Amino acid sequence: MAREDEPVFRDQFFRRKRRNGEWEVVASPTLFTSVADTHAHLQLLPDPGLALARAALHKVRFIETIVDVWEDGDTTFEKLGEWKREGAIGIRTIARHC
Amino acid sequence: MPIPCVPRIRIAIGCHPHNAAHYDDALEARLRERLHDENVSAVGEIGLDYHYDLSPREDQREAFRRQIRLAKEAGLPVVLHLREAHDDGFAILSEEGFPEAGTLLHCFNLDAAELARWVDAGCYIAFGGPLTFKKADYVREAAKLVPLDRLLTETDAPYMTPEPLRGTTCGPEHVVFTAAKLADVRGFEGDRTPARWEFMRHTLENALGLLDREPTPWQRGE
Structure with missing residues (x-):
């Protein structure tokens, strides 16, 4: 569910769009401890594996992902393991370029 | 830099108030089955949404009641979605009883006056x-x-992107902006202060204690 004109950047940086259409990097807070995201909809993200990699690199240690029993189907239950594997690969790929 | 691990992930499953019109015995049976999955640690997001009213309000209230009862039967906490419906939501929870396993009020965006009764109720x-x-x-x-000991951080990704990134897609990593702001608000300013680290550690421990729980006897079928 990425916004239509928003590219997927395969790195750890945060970006926002400038008026001239370019995407500028935004500095992120420096955390020295881990944090939790207690409410995310992983299956609605454009690339859940990449999201997990980025989260790990920003010290997110725990995620509670939300599933709607009526409209979300079985995707999260079926894909969670795959997303984790992709996340583990993504962490190494991105960290290599840090 | 040491290579970090993939975050620990648990699942909350429930019928969102938008879909309450579809909550019937068959859907509850599907929910019951899913709640037995060892990755599930909460029932949610459930509640009332009188802003969009995508399901009739009576259906919302009924689905909410039934899922509170189910959460209590399963021994799981509930994750609440309440929008412009806090009076009814609080009344229903008071009547049904707040689950012993815990109640999480998601995406708090109201003022101190509204906050008080939820804190008093142990949420x-x-x-x-x-x-x-x-x-x-x-x-x-x-x-x-x-x-x-009741503070939590979240994103609601892909929605509700924090400043200064509003207008872009939110991911779970965006929680760092909210966590940093929360620490500032609570008076722990300055990245390198041990008190700030301790504060953030508390919010993480709160999340792990509430949501990264062992499967309940009900979930294990005991």
Whole structure:
């Protein structure tokens, strides 16, 4: 569910769009401890594996992902393991370029 | 830099109030089956949404009641979605009884006056993007009042992106902006202060204690 004109950047940086259409990097807070995201909809993200990699690199240690029993189907239950594997690969790929 | 691990992930499953019109015995049976999955640690998001009213309000209230009862039977906490419906939501929870396993009020974006009864009822309060929004001083004032052992951070990804990134897709990593703002609001400013680290560690421990729980006997079929 990425916004239509928003590219997927395969790195750890945060970006926002400038008026001239370019995407500028935004500095992120420096955390020295881990944090939790207690409410995310992983299956609605454009690339859940990449999201997990980025989260790990920003010290997110725990995620509670939300599933709607009526409209979300079985995707999260079926894909969670795959997303984790992709996340583990993504962490190494991105960290290599840090 | 040491290579970090993939975050620990658990699942909350429930029927969102938008879909309450579809909550019947068959859907509840599907929910019951899914709640037995060892990755599931909460029932949610459930509640009432009188802003969009995508399901009739009576259906919302009935689905909410039934899922509270199910959560209590399963021994699981509930994750609440309440929008412009806090009076009815609180009344239903009071009538049904707040689950012993815990109640998490998701995406708190109201003021200290509304916060008080939820804190008094023992709820966990989760702050996301709205805590960072420029015109949300009242949310930040409320965040100062939540007991440390009841504070949580969240994103609602892909929605509710925090400042200064509003207008872009939110991911779970965006929680760092909210966590940093929450620490600032609580008076722990300065990245390198041990008190700030300790504060953030508390919010993480709160999340792990509430949501990264062992499967309940009900979930194990005992």
